[in-house]
Amino acid sequence: MSLNATFSPTNSTPPNTTWDFSPIYSLCTIFLTVIGNGFILFLYIRSSKLHGPFAVYVINLLIANMLCSLIQTPLDLYVRLIRHHSFPALFCSFHVYFNYALTTTIPVAHVLITLNRVWAIAAPLSYRRHHSYKMAAGICVGMWVFLNAYIVPCVVIDGVYYRTVFDNVHCTANQDWSYWVQGCRAMFYIGTEVIIVAVYPYFLYKWRQRCRIRGKITVVQSASESVKNAGEVSEQTAASRASARSFLVLTLLTANVVVCWTPMNVYFLSNRYIVNGEFYKFAKLIKLTFSAVDPLLFAIAIKDLREACRDLFQCSRL
Template identity: 30%
Template sequence: MLLNDSVNQPINRTLNSSSQTFSTVGLVWSSTSYLSVCILTTALLTNCSVILLFIKNPTLRSPFAVYIINLFVANLFQLTLHYPLEILHELYARWWMGRTVCTLFLYSTWVIQAAMCNAHALIALNRLWAITFPHSYRHRHSKRLAIGLCVSVWLYLHACLLPGLIINTRYYEESLETSVCEVKTAKQKTWSCIVQAIAYDLPTLVVFSVYSTVCIWLCLRRKARQVKHETVSKNIRQMASHMDVSQVPHHSPGMASGRDKGRGKGTSSHGFLILTLMTFCVLSCYTPLQLAYTVGIYFETAIPGLYRPAAVLYELITVIDPILFVLALSDLRKAFRRTYLHCR
């Protein structure tokens, strides 16, 4: 995810005009390079440790866990395919690994990053279903459905992104003659704008929209329950004024018992916590870089000083994702303590 910060150059998803930035061919270490290596190492540790929990604990493999595993698989592809090549690309300041590795680098840059964004959107939509229609979610959601949705998204992304990458490899490889591995977005303007909108911007917008919808829905439901409670209390008081206190019913037929209310509230709170934490991470880590890409691809310019910190934040989400779900899911948290801390 490295590129030139010059406002006069169009933004791409890879390092642009690197031969103009550095005149040397040897290693060129920078603070960003050291930070990227630290993030890569930490992210591999966190993602692999959580995936191992799902492997060793079959009880954790619920239908919702399919979406989490799908996200971690996308993270691992990014960590093993993209980030090492990206670090080497930055260190040597020019592309020297040939066309085949360049093709792999561009595939990981465009397809795997889109898979990460869409994996978060799938989790958000799943939480929307679980919170707003819990009865339907419990009876209709299954592992087969979850796997089908995840596979469909991967196929959809390949159908959208591979044509442009293939055309770029076939017709626009002259960039390799100047030691730059990149997609010529300016020469595929229509394709670049469309895939940026539907494969990257739309999933991020879905996460924000789902969170806003759930917040509004929970507020309306809370208000409706309050009105219902006040109405029932009023009816009980009216009944009490016409009969003895001993004849007043302790529970209204329309009211749920304390155990059922607590259970329903806990389920909603559980899903809402995951959605809140994930939305905050997407807002903090994805949005700055998506803004940089959108402005660069649509207007062929760059926002000065935005890309470097935005790229670091984007990399950090691969570290944060496993920590987020371990903290938010009690079963996963217990399995982590039992497996790695040897605590019951």
């Protein structure tokens, strides 16, 4: 998430930012995010038990978390901490681009995981039969293409026609042409949380329904039943069990979204009327924690991931 704040146009230089708690905490979250997401990514690549179409969405999120922490957050810290009368226009354009192109990938990647888990729960047989690596990869690549198709032209227009000396001092998008920024916030920050929270009750309903169905299905079929029916029941049983395991994944990720995204989205909705610098700092720090927590939640929710981690350390002892 961006660390940019709103500054008064009357200031000729950036505010005097020191190494207080906020930048130190940012550096800690960078370290934890890169190490945690990188380790989980390594396990997904190494362990064949974790391979599957759903893994593509998880890897997509892990990469988005790492890129944001490796590129966007350090750039933002540099802008806040290094004192310049004016940054180069090209540097500011790259900063504005990464500020929105990378931070928007994380919430959209979470939406993809949410919709994928809802499909797995609501229609497990359809999910197992039709979902594939090709579909998952196409959806994730399409996410990156769509976000860049929206953001790149806006950043170019902002830099060529609207950027002022004041904007280059603070390396921000021009406020006189901020409709695209408001669109980013509405669609990719606030809108994504609304989608994730709104579909969770339906997900929970379908999960309970699948649990009841699974309880009624017997694995052993009577001799009078046809092989075809036995195969269908066996497939339905496996699909029900697989979809039931999605409950913990989506529940933890949804809770993380609500806790870490809500303060910043409240700030976005209210800053036109009430500008609270202390609340912004709080929301900023909570949002920075989000990407560092994601890998821990995956490790808690996915048994095969924990087993892959255990196997890795057991092999290292030999």
